[in-house]
Amino acid sequence: MAFLPVTKKEMLERGWERPDFVYISGDAYVDHPSFGAAIICRVLESHGYKVCFIPQPNWRTTEDFTRFGEPRLGFWSVPAILIPW
Secondary structure (H helix, E strand, O other): OOOOOOOHHHHHHOOOOOOOEEEEEOOOOOOOOOOHHHHHHHHHHHOOOOEEEEEOOOOOOOOHHHOOOOOOOEEEEEOOOOOOO
């Protein structure tokens, strides 16, 4: 099983023009069943949805949030502590 796309290039390599869902997390992307984000994304994927993942986006700009374009169905976002240093 391949990792979820985290860049537009990875999404395009799968032959997708756009994802169904974009999952945004303030945490790192860890594709392991002990992590909730991985479970949610893999369940969606197992039902045929195209899911992309944005780990630890730069909240100071919109660039990270728009890298995949507009998803067909929506964004998923989970809270995390973002500390501006």
